[in-house]
Amino acid sequence: MKHEPQGIVSHYLHTQVKEGALLQFTGPSGKFTFSEADAESVVLIAGGVGITPMMSVVRYLTDRSWKKDIFLLFSCKDRVSIIFREELEYLQKRYANLHVTISLSQENSPAEGIYLSGRITKEVLNARVPDITSHRIHICGPVPMIDAVKQILSELNVPKENVRVELFPAPAPPKKTPVPPLGATSSTDTAAVVTFVKSNKKALLTPDKSILEASEEVGVNIDYSCRVGTCGICKTKLLTGSVTMAVEDALDDDDRARHIILACQAKATGPVAVDA
Template identity: 30%
Template sequence: MSVVKTISALNQSKPWDSHNQKLICSMVLQDSHDVKTFCFQTTDQAWFLYLPGQFITLELEIDGKVVHGTYTISSSPSRPLSITITVKATKDGYVSKWLHENMKEGMEVKAYGPAGIFTLHNHLADKYLFLAGGVGITPLMSMTRWLFDYGMHTDVSFIQSCQTPSDLLFKRELEGMSARVSDFKLSYICERPDEYGAWTGYTGRLNQLMLELICPDYMEREIFCCGPEPYMQAVRDILNSAGYDMDRYHEESFSAPVASEEEAPEHDDVIIDESNKATVSFIKSDKEVKIQESETILAAAKEAGLHIPNACQFGVCGTCKVKKVSGDVHMVHNGGINDADIEAGYILACCSNPLGPVEVEF
C-alpha cells in the first residue's frame, strides 16, 4: 500500500482493538548484544492509542504450549503508526529468549492491552526525575519520547544505570534530545567500564551522594523509577533515608508490571522510627549502650567512649568498617563497602542504624 493510501486509511480507521486485531512484526532492531527492539503494526492499518509507560501482553505458542509475556511499550503514543517493545534476552527468560531467536519481520502475533498505571499522565508535574535500571528504561523512554514530541519545556533529569557502557540503551537518541532541549538533563552510571574501553562517567551503583551531585533538587521532583527489584530497593532506601515524600515516588518492575492500583505491591521498606530504642553491644570492648534507632553504630561507639576509625561519615571511604556479630541494621551506604564484605557480616558504622539489639565485634 502506498504512503498516501496508508494515511488515507488511517484517517478513517479506529485504534487497535487487541481482542479482534493481531499485530505483525514490521522491524527488528539490535540495540545491544542482548537487547532487541521489536516493532509492530496492525494487520489492517489501525493506529495505536495508549499512555506512555503502559505495557502489552504477547500470546505466543512455544513448544506446543500457549505462553504469555508482558512487556512495556518503549515507543510513544505521539507516534501512533507503530508500537515497539524493547526486550532483553536473559538466561531464564523463556519468552524473551524465544523472541530473540524466532521473531522475524512479517510474523503475526496475538497481543492484549495496552494496560498499566505507570505513566506520568497520572502524576503531572513541572519537574521529573526518571531513574532507569537496565532494560527498565523502556517505560521511561516512552515518557521521554512523548515529552519531547509534545514540544513543551518540561524539566526532566534522566539517570540511566547499567553494568557497562556497552549496555547503555538509546544513548544516541537521548543525547540528541538533551542537546536540543536545555530542560532535559542526562546522566549515566555504569558499574564498571568496558574491557579495553575508557569510561569517564559515574562508576559504581546509584547512591545518595551520586544522586545529590547529579540532581541536587531531587527532593522537589516527581520521581519515576523502573528496573530490577534490588535497584528499586536501593532507590527507595536512599529516598526514605533523605525524608523524600514517597507519595511522589512511582515505580514499575519490568518483571511484574501492574495494571491497577489494587495490584500494586506493598513494600516492606525499613523506615527508621526515632521513638524506637536499640541496644548496641561492643563485644571485644565489653561495652553496651542504649540509643535511638535513628542514631548510627558510630554514634553508639562514641557514646560508649570507643573510637571506631572514621573519615567521611557518609558511607563512602569505608574506614569505619566493622563486623556485625548478631542483630539487624539498616545500612544505606555510598559505595564504601562491597557485596562480599556485606555477605561476610561487615557493616559501615557511620551509616548503619541498629534495629533492636545488635552485637558488634569491636
C-alpha cells in the same frame, strides 16, 4: 529484539518462536505514565531495560517542548549495554531542560559528560538532582535496583506519594500444586473459600494465597500481566466478603467505590466471592 538469556520474553522469542508464527499481544496497561499536568518536574530512574517506559516519557515531553526539568538517571553495565545511547546523547544536547546521567556499574573509567562509573548512589542523586524532595520520581528496573533506590529516597526524605514504581520484569507464575478437596482437613483448616461466580467454581484460599493463584488452580481464567499490582489487567469485582491487598497502585477511587480488586494481590481469611 535483544536476546537476554535470563529474560522470560526475549529468551522465548529467540529460542521458541519461528518465522510465520502467530502471536497474540495485549496493549499497554497500568498507570506508570507522566504528562505535563502531573507535576512541575520529573525524575526518571531506570536500570537496564527499565529505560523503555522512561524513553516514552522523555519523547513525549520533548516532542511537546515541555520547558520544565526532566532528570533521567540510567544505570547499566557498560557502554555496550546502553539502550537508546545515540538518541539520549542527541536529546541531551538539543534540550537544555533534559539532564541525563548514565552510570556504568562495570566500568572504572573517569566521569565524562553524562557518564559516571559505578551505581546510582545517594551522593549521585544529591549531586545530579537539586532539591530532590520536590520532584515527582519514577523508578523502573530490576527488583534489587528498585529496592536500593527506594531506600536511598527514604533516607533523603522524599515523600512516598512522590514516588511511582514499575517492576521489570514481573515474577513468573507460581508452580501448580495439587488442589485438595474442599472438605479436606490438615493444613487447610485455616483456609477460606473463594467462589468464582461466573465460572461456578470454588477454591481453597489459604492466607498466603492470592485470588489469582486460587483461580489458576481450578482453571478459572482471570487475565493478568504484571502479578505485582501495577498494571491493572487482573481487575475483578468483589461480590461478597473482604480482602487485603499489599499493593493497590492500579486502582483509583472509582475502582474502590465499585468494589474492584486486583486478583493478583487480593488475599482473604474469610469466604469471598468474585465476578469471574
